[in-house]
Amino acid sequence: MDRLRDKIIPVTTLLALLVVAWYAFAVVLNGPFQRDLDRRAGETPSYTEFLVKTWSQPKPTLPAPHQVAQNFFKTTFQVKPWSARSLVYHSWVTLSATMVGFLFGTVLGIVIAVGIVHFVALDRSLMPWIITSQTIPILALAPMVIVVFAAIGITGLFPKALISTYLSFFPVAVGMVKGLRSPEVMHLDLMHTYNASAAQTFWKLRVPASIPYLFASMKVAVAASLVGAIVAELPTGAIAGIGAKLLSGSYYSQTIEIWAALVAGSLVAVLLVALVGVAGRITERAMGGREA
Amino acid sequence: ADKVTLQLKWVAQGQFAGYFVAKDKGFYEEEGLDVEIKPGGPDVAPEQVIAGGGADVIVTWMAAGLSARDKGVPLVNIAQPFAKSGLELICPKDGPVKTEADFKGHTLGVWFFGNEYPFYAWMNKLGLPTEGGPDGVTVLKQSFDVQPLIQKQADCISVMTYNEYWQAIDAGFKPEDLVVFNYTELGNDLLEDGLYVLEDKLKDPAFEDKMVRFVRASMKGWHYAVENPEEAAGMVLDAGGQDENHQKRMVGEVAKLIGDGKLDPALYERTAKALLDQKIVTKEPEGAYTTAITDKALK
Amino acid sequence: MSRFGISWQAGLALVLCAMAAVALPLAADAAFSAGTTVLIFALIVLCALASMTVASTAFAAAILFVGAHGAAWLLVSGIAGHEGSARASFFLLVAAAWLLAWRCVTELVTIRPKNRTADTMLRLIVPTIFGVWLLLLWEALVRGFGIPFVLLPPPSTIAVRIANSLPVLAADVNQTIFKAVLVGYVLGCGTGFAAAIAADRFIFLRRGLLPVGNMAAALPIIGVAPIMVMWFGFDWQSKAAVVVIMTFFPMLVNTVVGLTASGHMERDLMRTYASGYWQTLFKLRLPAAMPFIFNALKINSTLALIGAIVAEFFGTPVVGMGFRISTEVGRMNIDMVWAEIAVAAVAGSVFYGAVALVERAVTFWHPSIRGG
Amino acid sequence: MQPASQAVVEAKKLGLTFHTGDGPVQALSDVDLTINKGEFVSFIGPSGCGKTTFLRVIADLEKPTSGSILINGMSAEQARQARAYGYVFQAAALYPWRTIEANVALPLEIMGIAREEQKARIKRTLDLVNLSGFEKKYPWQLSGGMQQRASIARALAFDADLLLMDEPFGALDEIVRDHLNEQLLELWKQTNKTICFVTHSIPEAVYLSTRIVVMSPRPGRVTDVIESTLPRDRPLDIRETPEFLAIAARVRDGLRAGHSYED
Amino acid sequence: MQPASQAVVEAKKLGLTFHTGDGPVQALSDVDLTINKGEFVSFIGPSGCGKTTFLRVIADLEKPTSGSILINGMSAEQARQARAYGYVFQAAALYPWRTIEANVALPLEIMGIAREEQKARIKRTLDLVNLSGFEKKYPWQLSGGMQQRASIARALAFDADLLLMDEPFGALDEIVRDHLNEQLLELWKQTNKTICFVTHSIPEAVYLSTRIVVMSPRPGRVTDVIESTLPRDRPLDIRETPEFLAIAARVRDGLRAGHSYED
Ligand SMILES: Nc1ncnc2c1ncn2[C@@H]1O[C@H](COP(=O)(O)OP(=O)(O)OP(=O)(O)O)[C@@H](O)[C@H]1O
Ligand SMILES: Nc1ncnc2c1ncn2[C@@H]1O[C@H](COP(=O)(O)OP(=O)(O)OP(=O)(O)O)[C@@H](O)[C@H]1O
């Protein structure tokens, strides 16, 4: 019951507002072309007719919410979930690559952060290049990566997960470098007096102190990793995955399908970010955290 | 069976119906071939894939193929299923552009990624600079669709007769609402979808034989597709193509461009010259095509 | 620090040299004259040995520097023009030279110079050596294995391309970075921040906005970019819009977390002053959130660049880094692609570095800056 | 003014229970206490007996779970919002991004006091706690005692009628402590402030207070309230008088009674 | 064993200057001090005189900028690496994500002590500081004094020969303080530990120490070292003896001399 009041009502209110704004936008954006059409056809529709028309174009600039909802419903619930026409299937393809990539990305990010915090040589030499690596436009590289892997016979999940990893390790690395360096000076001094080894200081002090940074970074990383997986689906020939749906949709100007795929992608994102959030809250509670 | 990997220039669609038909109807199998068809996508350069060893044979446009050859990827055309070009520039009739003379000072949508050469060759011929300004044309890198036309971001856009043209029609333009500049009709066409392999591999007789069989089966596929466009479209859909109606129409339109598979040397010369004129290739290409394969395959 | 020890890098380098000697010649064709070959061996072996016997760290580092880079230079310039002819011996020597450079860096980071300029120099030189070696290894491998240049061009040809295309590169940078990235970054970080404050201020919004924000987070750029082109036209405004969407979420998440980062007693103090929401925000919670906010600003500095470049794949005037990349891939001018990537990398690093500098100034009090 | 009848703090059957992972902790139980305007009340008791908690309830930082509390006749929340008190926490709670000066300025900024006036007050209070010369230092550059003094300065700078001080002089040596005790008494006498003062030092409690509240833990409660018979004017050497020592002895007895290892 | 000649701490011309944004602070200057095995040395002095800094130098948490220091004949770093000492910080410095029990266990875990033994030691030391029953609580659920006691327990749990204690009893009331003073003396007598003890209480310093070091600020330096003539066995009421009061008076004089508002 509390959940209803605390979560569902605010979310639905906000979404309702969004939907209203969306309808308005649809009129604004689809209007000019509709007017062109009517003019060429020599029609002079009434105002309401015009509204309805802007909300029911087959390939609108901005599809109306109900058009997207219909398509989403049809491709989610009215086809078998494992068929290539099902958004559930495509979402799953993307989700699996995202999760693998996110997992690797988080681990890699943490490993890099640990290295940077513990070895001056790494801090000095690696950090600038990690930053550089992130400024390489991934979409430019993604096709080459996919092509290279395909050339040596590796296709499917792995190359996509690799792109996800590439995008997601960075937020984790940056956040964890900060987090692992965030313990208070006195807490570090205490470890120093025990002559604690670097590993002990790491596990008993740096890791617990970095937890808030870790989860904030992981939320960003999971979103980035989804983007990576979708981007990586483009050069694979638009066969499976949300990226493939987006691509084929945009290739044929099927805006409604694009938006349905976008909605699916967003739902996956919400799911993933929420999962990370729940994991964060559980961890905090286990660490004796007190309500903020 | 001998393995052959074919890299397409674009996603699975009617444009490549012949290959899908040949695979589906077992024409490749009959020739003792096990063919894998890899769809492309935006920013998959088939020339790069073949240079990296990811494919044995690729479908690409001749301009892109020759330019890759100029950059050190020794591609050789072994067959030319598309005898004619399907490229067009379309403009709404109620817009400012009605003839070639009206281009000056307006914005034209062009596909890049190796597809821009015919357009630049044409502008070169018209003597129009492409850097914008009142005396030239402003070029817009066009996206996958006909939105720039609908949004009025460009005065004319590029379309393929078999694809985007119909999207414009679907979007509500009637054929009589459009001014069409067809590259073939204007004599500006450069050769489109052909089959290319690496030169040194071709020296291997076993590979050459494989290609002979491949081209033979592919052309058989194409002829079947030309005669049975509906059935061919179904096979494209099975291979991952989208939008049934659209694919049927596309196969039908593509059928009009298909020839016997042999490269017309005159068209080749024109393409090579246009590229040289624009300095897209730096030297006269040599050995960029062979008729040996088609001669053996299509007796 | 105990000197006169055998460092494992130098030791292993010697072993590799011995193996390379067994596996001679360096290349299948006449890429290397006998003289050059001897010179390379001599450089590596002598410098490795000398570095172990010299007393001063700085001197050892200098010797290693000369040995590693001299040998690498000879190897790389020798193989140029003879791509693909390298044999095992060549790669063993490259590895040996690389080990010496590694040793050099390890020596350098132990130096603690007294004066500031020397320290700054040292701080710059270490990552530079690291970077130079990335490029050297790349060059050696690409040329040594004879990888087709259309797959991966060696850095030297990229450098030549950059030098020859400065006007084009400048125009692209102006279009992509100075217009799309900067505007989008400022707007995206700004709106993300404002949304976080709004979510913090109104519980109702926090509960509603955060899930909606999550949705926006993962709106994949390739889905959004074409839509933005539809809405904002094909010029830089649509790219800036994509950047806004990409940078919004990291800012939102980090700010929301950061706003809870102040201590309980610090907040109680504000309560005792009956401090209003905004006062507490500006005087306590925002300063305490700064480390998190800068976290987002740093992540966003690279995201913005990726976003703007990728967005240019979907309709653009014929200028811009993304346009150039996608176009030149199609034209098989892969060296131009990498030239743009290199420029993007430099611009991104400068951007990130600037943000990091501001961070040091603003969060000087945080343990991670005070020295943790 | 009717100093005797004007209640500043009025606690009635006040109780507060914390709920923790392993069961409830009764931090305060059945506390009845009235503090009148102008009084100087010290709280003394073994550690964990609820002194801090009681001050926090007065300050509206903790809500009682039973009973009621009134501050100046208002609810604790209203009093807080009226900025009725200044609070010195047991720990210094200085903001690390502000210099000492800026930390002291914090409440003044929040209350919108003019810049000139701020400067004057900062100077005065930092002088008072003997921290002049450290205005531009950051908290982590000060010793523990200096940090505590800075936090006292911060509470004094903003001139509230009710002062809540939680062991303000805990980390200070005898000399400074005597000095600050004198200063505080002086301030109190001149301004007729009401002061609630937690301390662990019996002599300090006796020297400063008009009333001493002795508390005892588990559950936290008031076990004794001792009225001081000392005059308002108290030179430091009053601490040697028999009267003083008698009160101190009574406090000590009360304190001892509350300690577990004494029963 | 030659208790008199075995130097545990040997400082020679020790100096330490902090460089801050607005100029250098001389926290220690020319400190010469030798502490022998089995001694109980108290440090007393106005706040900011360098007591904490000196302890931190012994503990190798701060590097001196001049002079030298030897611990057990080794450098401070080697001594730290040999885990020569236990340190009680001026603030409790408990880890907020660990329960009290787990906080006390921390050094034991680090030193790899067996789980059984850990449990026994935790129980013993928490009993000693009277915190049994609070094992499962988190630091923020304890009062200030309880936190400080937990931090004392943590330092005692790991049984080092040298104890560095920075105002360990600052936040405790007189009764607990007396109790812990007795306990500490008992421990010291039984184990022959060396103890460096910072305090602000003159009676505490005199009651506990074999030697009292009086320090003075700006620059931080040692102004007086007072040998105690009290016997090793010290009942609490030794504090009323004239001998005791005489030493206390001497310390008070030394302390007063170091205070700025006295000159
Ligand atoms: N990290 C630091 N940076 C700059 N100055 C410092 C630092 N730590 C201490 N100081 C200065 O050094 C001097 C001595 O400080 P220290 O903490 O040793 O004093 P103390 O004797 O322990 O005082 P207290 O009794 O108040 O704890 C002080 O003036 C202080 O301002
Ligand atoms: N946030 C909290 N959650 C749970 N228990 C708490 C909390 N705060 C205090 N307590 C408990 O309440 C009791 C009273 O604590 P309080 O801080 O009032 O003691 P105190 O008298 O100030 O002691 P000290 O002299 O040591 O500061 C203690 O037993 C403590 O453990």
Ligand SMILES: Cc1ncc(C[n+]2csc(CCO)c2C)c(N)n1
């Ligand atoms: C980036 C990009 N390149 C090309 C096309 C158009 N297109 C689709 S199929 C085809 C013929 C190639 O086989 C062409 C030119 C596009 N829409 N987007």
Ligand SMILES: [Mg+2]
């Ligand atoms: Mg307390």
Ligand SMILES: [Mg+2]
């Ligand atoms: Mg101190």
